[in-house]
Amino acid sequence: MSGVSVELSGSEIIIQFLKDEGVKHLFGYPGGAVLHIYDALQKQDDVMHVLVRHEQGATHAADGYARATGKPGVCLVTSGPGATNAVTGIATAYMDSIPMVVLTGQVPSHVIGCDAFQEVDAVGISRPCVKHNFLVKDLNKLAETLKKAFYVATSGRPGPVVVDIPKDITAPHIKVPYLYPEKINMRSYNPNFKGHPRQIKRAVGLLLSAKRPMIYTGGGIILDDASAELRQFVRKLGFPITQTLMGLGAFPGTDPQFIGMLGMHGTYEANLAMHECDVLICIGARFDDRITGVTSKFCPYAQIIHVDIDPASISKTINADVPIVGGARQVLAEMNKILDNTELSIDQTALEAWWQRIKSWQEEESFAYDRNSDLIQPQAVVEELYQVTNGEAYITSDVGQHQMFAAQFYPFDEPRRWINSGGLGTMGFGLPAAMGVKLAFPDKDVACITGEGSIQMCIQELATCLQYDTAVKIINLNNRYLGMVRQWQEFFYEKRYSHVNMDSLPDFVKLAEAYGHVGIRVDKPADLHDAMKEAFKLKSRTVFLDIITDREANVYPMISAGKAHNEMDISPLQQQKQASLKGRGEKV
Amino acid sequence: MRHIVSLLVENEAGALSRISGLFSARGYNIESLTVAETEDSTLSRMTIITSGSDRIIEQINKQLNKLVDVVKLQDMTEGNFIEREMMFVKVKAEGESQRAEVKRLSDIFRARIIDVTDTTFCIELTGSGEKLDAYIRAMHENNIVEVVRSGSMGILRGEKALTL
Ligand SMILES: Cc1cc2nc3c(=O)[nH]c(=O)nc-3n(C[C@H](O)[C@H](O)[C@H](O)COP(=O)(O)OP(=O)(O)OC[C@H]3O[C@@H](n4cnc5c(N)ncnc54)[C@H](O)[C@@H]3O)c2cc1C
Numbered sequence: 001m002s003g004v005s006v007e008l009s010g011s012e013i014i015i016q017f018l019k020d021e022g023v024k025h026l027f028g029y030p031g032g033a034v035l036h037i038y039d040a041l042q043k044q045d046d047v048m049h050v051l052v053r054h055e056q057g058a059t060h061a062a063d064g065y066a067r068a069t070g071k072p073g074v075c076l077v078t079s080g081p082g083a084t085n086a087v088t089g090i091a092t093a094y095m096d097s098i099p100m101v102v103l104t105g106q107v108p109s110h111v112i113g114c115d116a117f118q119e120v121d122a123v124g125i126s127r128p129c130v131k132h133n134f135l136v137k138d139l140n141k142l143a144e145t146l147k148k149a150f151y152v153a154t155s156g157r158p159g160p161v162v163v164d165i166p167k168d169i170t171a172p173h174i175k176v177p178y179l180y181p182e183k184i185n186m187r188s189y190n191p192n193f194k195g196h197p198r199q200i201k202r203a204v205g206l207l208l209s210a211k212r213p214m215i216y217t218g219g220g221i222i223l224d225d226a227s228a229e230l231r232q233f234v235r236k237l238g239f240p241i242t243q244t245l246m247g248l249g250a251f252p253g254t255d256p257q258f259i260g261m262l263g264m265h266g267t268y269e270a271n272l273a274m275h276e277c278d279v280l281i282c283i284g285a286r287f288d289d290r291i292t293g294v295t296s297k298f299c300p301y302a303q304i305i306h307v308d309i310d311p312a313s314i315s316k317t318i319n320a321d322v323p324i325v326g327g328a329r330q331v332l333a334e335m336n337k338i339l340d341n342t343e344l345s346i347d348q349t350a351l352e353a354w355w356q357r358i359k360s361w362q363e364e365e366s367f368a369y370d371r372n373s374d375l376i377q378p379q380a381v382v383e384e385l386y387q388v389t390n391g392e393a394y395i396t397s398d399v400g401q402h403q404m405f406a407a408q409f410y411p412f413d414e415p416r417r418w419i420n421s422g423g424l425g426t427m428g429f430g431l432p433a434a435m436g437v438k439l440a441f442p443d444k445d446v447a448c449i450t451g452e453g454s455i456q457m458c459i460q461e462l463a464t465c466l467q468y469d470t471a472v473k474i475i476n477l478n479n480r481y482l483g484m485v486r487q488w489q490e491f492f493y494e495k496r497y498s499h500v501n502m503d504s505l506p507d508f509v510k511l512a513e514a515y516g517h518v519g520i521r522v523d524k525p526a527d528l529h530d531a532m533k534e535a536f537k538l539k540s541r542t543v544f545l546d547i548i549t550d551r552e553a554n555v556y557p558m559i560s561a562g563k564a565h566n567e568m569d570i571s572p573l574q575q576q577k578q579a580s581l582k583g584r585g586e587k588v
Numbered sequence: 589m590r591h592i593v594s595l596l597v598e599n600e601a602g603a604l605s606r607i608s609g610l611f612s613a614r615g616y617n618i619e620s621l622t623v624a625e626t627e628d629s630t631l632s633r634m635t636i637i638t639s640g641s642d643r644i645i646e647q648i649n650k651q652l653n654k655l656v657d658v659v660k661l662q663d664m665t666e667g668n669f670i671e672r673e674m675m676f677v678k679v680k681a682e683g684e685s686q687r688a689e690v691k692r693l694s695d696i697f698r699a700r701i702i703d704v705t706d707t708t709f710c711i712e713l714t715g716s717g718e719k720l721d722a723y724i725r726a727m728h729e730n731n732i733v734e735v736v737r738s739g740s741m742g743i744l745r746g747e748k749a750l751t752l
């Protein structure tokens with residue numbers, strides 16, 4: 001409906017705008033302040049409203065939807081408690097730079113500031129965890145404000161945007177002309193996209209001069225849909241690549257050039273290669289503290305190239321020798337062009353020697369676990385899931401050990417398949433996120449790898465799964481512990497386990513059934529395969545696999561606080577292997 | 589090092605809280621902050637005095653620039669700039685000799701007496717922070733009733749300007 005303006009109420013403008021913006025799903029929960037909007041909502045069916053069971057669920061579902069599709073996730077919640085319940089999900093999206101627009105109802109303009117019923121300063125509360133937010137004060141500016149919100153959320157370094165809408169703005173009887181704003185101009189907001197050509201050239205020169213090069217990429221590649229360009233780049237160079245937790249899948253997880261995730265629970269080889277490399281290029285990653293370990297000992301021999309669209313990411317924690325502010329896709333495309341036309345060449349002998357060293361680290365098998373145990377090992381469950389889904393499923397996860405096992409044992413060959421909360425580490429994210437993904441891709445396998453602690457933080461969304469036929473598979477790695485916390489207490493507090501025992505657990509099978517789903521409990525390794533098969537055979541059902549795993553399993557390797565990449569704690573199995581491979585120098 | 593950062597900001601409710609919130613959330617120092625509407629009523633001009641290591645200052649500038657409400661930013665410290673602050677001081681002025689003394693001191697500092705009662709003077713003084721400090725030091729401590737300082741404002745010398 002372009003060109004001709006029509007007279008619409010605020011509520012109608014919101015709905016019509018969402019249609020015009022191409023929004024298909026709206027995750028929400030009604031209440032007093034948004035009643036007018038809900039009235040307009042039920043008069044149409046272009047925008048599908050998904051009634052969650054808790055506003056946190058709405059935000060995570062929208063977030064999962066956004067991560068899987070690349071399109072902004074959209075939520076609608078009421079004022080006061082609706083808005084505060086949404087905050088955790090908004091902060092989760094903010095930390096991982098996920099495009100999201102959250103519409104919050106607000107009390108009528110004339111009572112703002114009077115402690116009105118269900119009034120909370122939503123703009124103030126959300127300010128530190130949004131990319132930007134708006135309070136709509138003028139009905140005539142509603143459409144423009146919504147457009148700005150979507151533009152800000154999706155451009156540059158993406159992020160969540162809150163639009164707070166007082167009830168009077170949505171009144172049904174007050175109508176104003178509406179025309180979909182195709183374009184928006186904001187003088188104060190110009191996300192810089194293009195990397196400086198001279199810097200890009202310098203970067204390529206430095207890369208080609210390397211003897212022990214390393215490529216380290218992150219969520220920025222996925223956010224910018226730069227996977228294809230990254231693959232070309234990495235293959236042209238023949239260098240090893242590591243990816244952060246947020247970057248997994250951008251470069252294929254099964255490709256031999258990928259040497260695993262880096263950081264706190266990354267592979268031995270990726271972390272050692274980081275420590276020993278002489279040139280490091282970082283693209284779309286932010287040198288998070290779970291990556292760098294102690295910064296004073298980070299990459300001691302490396303010259304560092306950093307490509308990021310956000311200038312504030314560059315030299316924030318680690319100084320960049322060659323900073324490049326630009327979009328990952330554009331900069332990678334430029335570098336690929338230069339690589340195709342350059343006279344310079346790589347020192348193949350040095351590169352070969354470098355790969356040999358990396359392979360010797362790989363031989364130690366840092367992810368090895370006990371395959372003969374009578375207890376179900378969590379790693380084995382993820383491997384089984386990988387087999388049964390051909391490595392092609394969308395996997396969401398919660399936060400804890402299970403999240404790390406998922407990242408370590410389910411190699412993703414495509415971007416946007418691995419969906420987890422990395423920056424905020426929000427327990428409760430997995431199930432609603434899976435729901436959001438399944439709504440976007442109803443024909444795909446979607447599984448949520450979770451723990452008995454995390455799943456209980458948004459378990460109510462099982463009802464939403466039934467209502468909207470989002471048949472997701474819940475893989476509950478049930479260790480009866482807040483396992484990740486228990487691991488820290490084992491390592492750093494001499495096993496003084498303090499309040500990590502998940503006592504009084506519900507019977508998850510019965511719980512799933514009570515919600516109208518299928519529940520299956522697995523407690524023997526021998527039953528794992530069949531149960532997993534069964535779960536995925538039930539295409540149209542949400543299945544809760546409650547898998548009783550080894551309580552004491554730990555995530556290895558681990559870089560503890562204050563340690564460097566070459567100071568990992570390794571698993572007992574790797575220690576044995578290391579001893580048997582014996583006598584290898586770890587020095588450059 | 590001490591830095592003086594000038595900003596042009598959208599003149600919107602909430603812009604100030606975004607900026608002050610950034611400083612408190614990230615633990616940056618803020619010595620003073622002044623703000624007022626400019627000749628263009630859609631813009632506010634803000635001067636922030638802050639301090640920190642080079643890395644912190646770089647982050648402050650980048651994080652400020654990232655705020656959607658910030659239209660333009662300039663770290664004046666890198667150039668040739670003028671910095672001024674304004675101060676009101678209310679002092680006790682009782683009896684001939686005390687009143688004369690305050691007047692004499694104010695003349696030396698080119699301060700102006702802007703309000704007079706039988707027992708007090710109110711003085712207005714503009715200058716660098718150090719000059720204002722010196723005036724307060726020179727004034728007998730127990731003579732001072734009240735001090736109001738505006739925080740610094742800055743402007744670049746020469747033709748360079750922070751405008752749209
Ligand atoms: C229990 C737990 C354990 C963890 N352990 C690990 C671990 O072992 N290893 C690990 O890697 N992480 C781990 N994490 C995750 C970690 O906390 C961080 O979330 C993660 O490392 C950050 O990933 P990233 O650097 O890719 O940055 P992201 O948060 O994905 O940020 C993306 C970066 O890309 C930039 N960007 C955005 N768009 C573009 C664009 N168009 N072009 C270029 N750049 C762009 C952004 O400005 C930003 O700097 C763990 C999290 C939890 C909860």
Ligand SMILES: Cc1ncc(C[n+]2csc(CCOP(=O)(O)OP(=O)(O)O)c2C)c(N)n1
Nearest residue numbers: 400401402425427451452453454482483484
């Ligand atoms: C909302 C929230 N509260 C607390 C934490 C701290 N935390 C991190 S991991 C973890 C334990 C998670 O337990 P579970 O879901 O059972 O996973 P496991 O580690 O056992 O696999 C906790 C409590 C968190 N990340 N999020």
Ligand SMILES: [Mg+2]
Nearest residue numbers: 451452481483
């Ligand atoms: Mg657990």
